[in-house]
Amino acid sequence: MVDLASTLNVSLGVVTARATELLKTEKGLHLVLGQLITTAFLDSFAQDVNEKLIQDGVVSLHELSKTSDLPGDFLMEQMMRRVSKIIKGKQDETENWMIYTETFVQRNTAKLRGILSGVMRPTPLHQIMNKTNQLSEKLFFSKSYSLA
Numbered sequence: 557m558v559d560l561a562s563t564l565n566v567s568l569g570v571v572t573a574r575a576t577e578l579l580k581t582e583k584g585l586h587l588v589l590g591q592l593i594t595t596a597f598l599d600s601f602a603q604d605v606n607e608k609l610i611q612d613g614v615v616s617l618h619e620l621s622k623t624s625d626l627p628g629d630f631l632m633e634q635m636m637r638r639v640s641k642i643i644k645g646k647q648d649e650t651e652n653w654m655i656y657t658e659t660f661v662q663r664n665t666a667k668l669r670g671i672l673s674g675v676m677r678p679t680p681l682h683q684i685m686n687k688t689n690q691l692s693e694k695l696f697f698s699k700s701y702s703l704a
Contacts, residue, residue, distance in 0.1 A: 557590050588630050602638040605655070609645050613660025617653040628653070 561571040575592055579585055584595035601624070609615045617635060621628040632653060639647055639655060648654035671684060 557592065560592075586630070588626060593626075598634050599638070599642060602635060602642040605635060606643045606645075609643060609655060609657055613663065614654060614656040615645070617655070 557571050557575060558568060561568045564571070575587060578592075579587055586593045586598075605615055605620065617632050618628060620626075620635075621631045624631065635643060635655070636647060636652075639645060643655060645655040645657045648656060675684070
């Protein structure tokens with residue numbers, strides 16, 4: 557809103573007053589940390605999250621919050637509304653700020669099965685995790701990932 561005030565060459569008070577009026581009438585508008593955010597922007601952001609999810613298999617909303625300068629609670633609420641609509645993934649049941657794809661779980665499950673099929677003697681899990689830092693520790697201990 558500060559940028560808008562300087563661009564329009566009016567005081568911040570005028571912009572704030574008008575923004576408050578807009579927020580009352582427009583349902584798809586949010587005021588977050590002095591920024592006016594539209595639903596269209598959030599949908600576009602969700603598409604970017606989906607692309608990152610397709611590429612990496614897992615996305616942390618905490619990391620996205622840091623890079624986007626949006627509060628974590630607001631970002632989580634808005635992105636969870638878009639999970640399975642725009643964002644093709646699932647929310648982690650134990651760490652609700654994480655979103656992952658089924659492909660991510662399947663790929664890591666296959667890696668884990670391959671590693672475990674090659675183990676010839678009892679081996680502590682920490683040794684397996686240390687040697688295979690590609691695998692997420694959550695695959696061993698989380699109930700939200702089905703390794704059956």
